[in-house]
Amino acid sequence: MNIDYKSEIAALHDETIALRRDIHAHPELGFQEERTAALIEARLKELDIPVRRIAGTGIVGVLKGDKPGNTVMLRCELDALPITEDNDLPFCSKNPGVMHACGHDCHAAITAQIAKILAAHRSELPGTVVFMFQPDEEGAGAMPMIEGGALEDPRPNAILGLHVWSQYPFGKVAMCAGPMNASSYYFKITIHGKDTSGYEPEKGVSPISCAAHVLQAIDTMQAMEFNAVNEPTLITVGMIHAGNYMINIPDACEIQGSIRCLHEDEKRVHERFRALVVDICKSMRCTADVEIECGNTMLSNDEKLFEMGREVVTETLGPDAMLTKGVRGMGGDDLAEFFNEGIPGLYYMVGMGSPEKGTTVQHHNKDFLVDEDILDIALELQLKMAVRFLEEN
Ligand SMILES: [Zn+2]
Ligand SMILES: [Zn+2]
Missing domain, CATH: 3.40.630.10 (Zn peptidases)
Incomplete structure (x- = not known):
């Protein structure tokens, strides 16, 4: 031309x-x-x-x-x-x-x-x-x-x-x-506990205390479970919401973030993430709903x-x-x-x-x-x- x-x-x-x-x-x-x-x-x-x-x-x-x-x-x-x-x-x-x-x-x-x-x-x-x-x-x-x-x-x-x-x-x-660019999936975890008054926590289950364990477990998983060179994986939390009154323990806590993989085995990461969150929540007497949605591959x-x-x-x-x-x-x-x-x-x-x-x-x-x-x-x-x-x- x-x-x-x-x-x-x-x-x-x-x-x-x-x-x-x-x-x-x-x-x-x-x-x-x-x-x-x-x-x-x-x-x-x-x-x-x-x-x-x-x-x-x-x-x-x-x-x-x-x-x-x-x-x-x-x-x-x-x-x-x-x-x-x-x-x-x-x-x-x-x-x-x-x-x-x-x-x-x-x-x-x-x-x-x-x-x-x-x-x-x-x-x-x-x-x-x-x-x-x-x-x-x-x-x-x-x-x-x-x-x-x-x-x-x-x-x-x-x-x-x-x-x-x-x-x-x-x-x-x-x-x-x-x-060149990682896949990016968005997750939303809803942790279900049981609401109660702050002065009688034993009568409920705190989803906020549970969330603290979930956050730690996510960080440990991404650092320890994937090959640092061949399976670059990044899980970050951008939102966390729970409660509306400082002296009460709420029913639920929501955590949202993204899971990024610069490798093809993203399904394994998503499955492990889901299982980890559910198990941690169970051990803390909570239940969890985990939604993972594709942003881009x-x-x-x-x-x-x-x-x-x-x-x-x-x-x-x-x-x-x-x-x-x-x-x-x-x-x-x-x-x-x-x-x-x-x-x-x-x-x-x-x-x-x-x-x-x-x-x-x-x-x-x-x-x-x-x-x-x-x-x-x-x-x-x-x-x-x-x-x-x-x-x-
Ligand atoms: Zn752009
Ligand atoms: Zn942009």
Whole structure:
């Protein structure tokens, strides 16, 4: 294909920034991305790209090139987070309590602009590009997209996903072959005891005292029962709720958290977790309900796509831009669900952290800031990878 990457991306620069700022100013929570979805939908239709809705606010646009070939899917996310923005920007969130604090506004804008560039090259496009705008990545929006047929008609031969990332230096690109992001399951334990007055504890059973033992047992289990090198496992508790009066012992205590595994034997971890909690509670004269729900499965990059991605990054940003060591992490992304449908995929993170610009704040924070200079770079990488895949396959 005859794409002049630098100049075609530069020509759209102001529009890319404006689109990202528009989405940033109007953040919406998972499955409520009505405005954002309508905005994207309208833009794709304007480009003469057929669009369908899935799972309410999910968008799939299919750009069929005039030349025959394979199908590549570019996946991005639409959702924001329940956070009140604490930045001083002219395009700050106008939706109180909701904020694009993960960079999904950037991904959606980048993907829409790639659609624009490729639509202008439709006559020389060797195959099909599917643009997927997914709702509720922060929850578990991938499965409803799959169940709604996002991976059919046409079925992609490869899926590409990127994430701008404040924790890597600006212009560095992190990716590896094989497992890169851990599976993440959410658990909720309800410990049932028996309520009583604080002055006669012997007449009841304290679920709070029991919870203390459960917490210790969980920490011991994750440190002692899994191979530290080959079975990275992380169990963390983020919420614990019980009682409403300081001199009473309540009936129940709820503990919620996540179980993350960067290995394939996650079922064994979940079963052991469940058994341990139930047994500890029994020994403390309580009973326990344990619910475990999938947030995302483990994300593993395809070897060939990784090699292709490495080539594109090295050509575009130089050999020093590639980070392959230390890029595996216990954080998850439900892009994994699409890969696990048997479609090779590549996920990579584009660093945008620069201390002097204040863009090294962790994602999901109220003062999370994007270095907008990364938009054109990330756009170029993703566009080139899509084109290269179609040209080479
Ligand atoms: Zn996030
Ligand atoms: Zn994210």
